[in-house]
Structure formats: structure tokens, C-alpha cells
Amino acid sequence: MAERVRFTVDGRPAEADAGASLLAALWNDGVRAVRTSVTGGPRGPLCGMGTCFECSVTVDGEPHVRSCLTPLREGMDVQLRASGGVGEIEQAPLGASEEPLDAEVVVVGSGPAGLAAAVHAAEAGAETLLVDTHAQAGGQIWRHREAPPRAALPWLRHFARSKARSLAAATVVDATPRQLLVDHGGRPRRVSYSRLVLATGARELFLPFPGWTLPGVVGVGGAQALVKAGARVSGLRVIVAGSGPLLLAAAAVLARAGARVVGVAEQAPLARVLGFGAGLWRAPGKLLEGLGYGAGLVGVRYRAGSWVRAVEEKGGALCATLGDGRRSWRWECDVLATGYGLVPNLELPRLLGCETSGERVATGDAQETSVPGVYAAGELCGIAGASHALVTGAIAGLAAAGRPIPEALARRREREHGFGARLARAFALRDELRTLATPETLVCRCEDVDYARSAANASAREAKLATRAGMGPCQGRVCGPAFAFLHGWSFDTPRPPLAPVPLAVLKQEKGEQADPDPADSISWAGPEHRTREIP
Secondary structure (H helix, E strand, O other): OOOEEEEEEOOEEEEEEOOOEHHHHHHHOOOOOOEEOOOOOEEOOOOOOOOOOOOEEEEOOEEEEEHHHOEOOOOOEEEOOOEOOOOOOOOOOOOOOOOOEEEEEEEEOOOHHHHHHHHHHHHOOOOEEEEOOOOOOOOOOOOOOOOOOOOOHHHHHHHHHOOOEEEOOEEEEEEEOOEEEEEEOOEEEEEEEEEEEEOOOEEEOOOOOOOOOOOOEEEHHHHHHHHHOOOOOOOOEEEEEEEOOHHHHHHHHHHHOOOEEEEEEEOOOHHHHHHHHHHHHHOHHHHHHHHHHHHOOOOOEEEEOOEEEEEEEEOOEEEEEEEOOOOEEEEEEOEEEEEEOEEEOOHHHHHHOOOEEOOEEOOOOOOEOOOOOEEEOHHHHOOOOHHHHHHHHHHHHHHHOOOOOOHHHHHHHHHHHHHHHHHHHHOOOOHHHHHOOOOOOEEEOOOOEEHHHHHOOOOHHHHHHHHOOOOOOOOOOOHHHHHHHHHOOOOOOOOOOOOOOOHHHHHHHHOOOOOOOOOOOEEEEOOOOOEEEEO
């Protein structure tokens, strides 16, 4: 029997299995509405992986803690009244800066691309350091509590045998040539490098529709992340809707965990889905993987060319209205998992000045970017799956260590690029999805900005100034891609800090003690005595 951990929720005693995330523990305790929005609406988790901040709670007096990234601990005191608004803010105590770290090659991100890069760089003789936000290596695709996925085991073992070091639970908040500023447990830490490999992965694309902010509406990847973090879904009715192969993968994970999958709705037309499947003969491993998902979903309704138009709460359950452009129907559920593919996390490469082309980092034959000494791998170079991430990570790691690139790796990369191109064509989003949001539908979840208020502006900058759209805790990571799809706007202006961090991190890095004037700006000096102002 699993060890149990006791904690309190708003003063009420609760307990959950050891090893679960705090969010999974709250979910298992029946908590779906985790926080209250700036306008008072109940909100539940969306992304499940630290991007959206919809699972923010107060833990032991510390506000705005992302419960999806927080391991459950004995005796935790959790308050669910955390709001997106500005309330009383206590001056955080200033902790001492941690000792600086330096390595010949620093890899940011520990998913398949980052692991492959770190392993190859270390085994090529380079002093290597792997930095990641999460406590365990593996990224979102190989996220695990106990036994890692079979595909991850060789790489995790390989990494353990290599001489690469790891800095876990560390978030990069700023970067300059040859140095990163990291928030490591609420304390600042500088990480210096000679060469840098960026493998920051991707996040889900969410498109707004009426009811998408209701507790119980989660991301497709978010639902997977919840299950992997220890959330129980046995007996729950789940709808999986959106676009891309992740729908079937998530539905299979949920079904294996005991969920009753009501149906899967894929927005891409059936002809394109079938054509994509038929083309998998070029990649037998991916074909077998897809067949495995299908085998676990026998009897589940699958509707191609269909999408969720709206969802509402009725009698404690959710009722989703779906359509295919000609007719509509309703499915009832307890959980609606929805997502429209992936978008790369380009904030760090763009902050460093790496050239981008469309929604990917421009790279050369050795995965080098336009910035000398900086390489990119994985989803930053195109959404194409774990195999693409592994091969581009291997190339980037070898190149960062000064080793030549084997021709076999280059040929394999080309094959994976081809798969990514076919994936993009097959699951391209249809125009009808641009019309789902009504004037009252919230688009920016952090600041509760509705479609009508945002659409009254001509650009992302105007919308920010007039409505604060994109200026909440997620810094436009959720609404930015949605605005790009709906209006063609670009939120391509990353500024430090790249993620919300304790004020103490920035003030300590500046070398100050408590500042009596909260209106003063905060800055930190970069490695070349460059000072950057942080609003």
C-alpha cells in the first residue's frame, strides 16, 4: 500500500499518496476549482506543466505557487484563495545567492532533445551541465512518478552513466552571452557556459471557445500530465478534442488509467487523417505506436472533421456541444481535454537574439543558431516528435563539444524533418476555429480579457496597453498563440524575467537589501557589466 502524506486545504485535513504532485493531490481530494480569477471566476488547471498558472495556490504562506510543479510534502498548508489580482504582498526575505556554476556546455531542457544533447556532449569529453525546471529529467513526454516509460529508460541510464551534471528545479529567468540567471528554489544562481544548447520544448496551443475556462476543462497534454503526476481519473467520463496525434496518445493514457473515454473529436478532415496514417509506412515505429493507441481505444467514438463549439456546466457535470460544420451534437462528460497541437517555447532563444523563421529557430547543419556558441534542438526546430528531438539533440550535443556530425545522423534528421512536414500538413487548423469565440469569451485567462475587448485593437501592443492582454503571470504563453491564430498578432517581445520569480531573486542579484521604495525599478548586471531594467 502506498505511503500516505497528510496536508491541509483551507484548514481542512486531507491526505494523498506520497510522490504525487500537489495538484494531483488536490484533484484526488475533489478540488477542481483551484484559484479565483481577477474577476472572481473559478479556475482549474489547464496545462498541468507550469505554463498557464491556473493552478496557483498559497503554500505555507507563500502565494502564487504552481501546484503542478510542486511535490506534495507532509504537513503542507494549502490555501485555495490565490487570485490573479494584486493583493497584499509581504516582503520576501533575501536568501543568499548560491555559488555560481560553470560548464563548457550547458543544456537547457531535459526532455528527449536535452537528454540526447547532454549525453553526447559529455561522452565527447565536454564538461556538461543539464538545467531544467522540473525535479526529474524526461520532459513532458517522458514525465513519470515511479517507473520511467520504456523509451526513456536507455537515455536516463545513459545520462546517469555519463559525467554530465544536473541542476534540477531551476528556472532560467534571464540570459546574456555566456551566462544564465537561474531561479533555484527562490535563490539566484548564475550559470556560465562556453556553448549553450537550447532544448526548451513546446507547450500546447489552446483556442478559446465559450466555457473553456470552466474547471474540468484541461489541456490534452495537461490531462496526461495530471495522470502521470498521480491524479486519479478512474470512472470519470472524458472527452478528448482538438487536433494532432497527441489526442489518441492522451486518450489511450486516460483509458489505461480507468477513465471512460466518451469520444475523440479531431478537427482535421478524415481524408487527411487517413492519408497521414497511410504515410506512416515510412516510420514503422510510429505506425506500431499508433496502432497500439488504437487498440486501447476499441469501441470509443472517433469523429474526424469535428470540434468542440462550446461547453457548459449542468448539474455538476460538463456538457459539450460539438459540430462538424453541418450538424451539431452533445456529449456529457466530467472532464474535457482539449488542445490544438504544440507551439515551441521560443522565449529564451529570442531573448538571446537567435534568428527565428516562422515558429522555429533557424539552425544550420550542426544545429547552430545565428548566435555564436548557441545551438537549438527538439521542438524549437519544428514539431516532429520524440525521434526528431533525439536526433537533433544528439547533433547539437556533438557540435557543442566540437565533434564532427556523422552522416547517418544527418540523414536521420532529414527523415524526421519530412515527418514533421507531413504532420503539419495533415493537422493544419481549419478556419472555422477562428469563429468559435463569442464577444464574451475570455481569450486572456490571466487578466480575464474577452474577445470583444481584445478585437477592438489593431495589434498586440495596443491590446496590452488597453486591456493588459498577455501581461499576466503566463506572460502571453497561453493567449499569445491564440491571438496569433485569431488576429495574426505577434507577442514576440520576450523580456526578463522569463518567468515570474520571487522579488528576492532579482534584488539579491542586484546586490541590494530591502528597498523601501516599491516604485524603484529592479535590475541585474549581466556578465559584461550590462544592466538590464526589469519593469
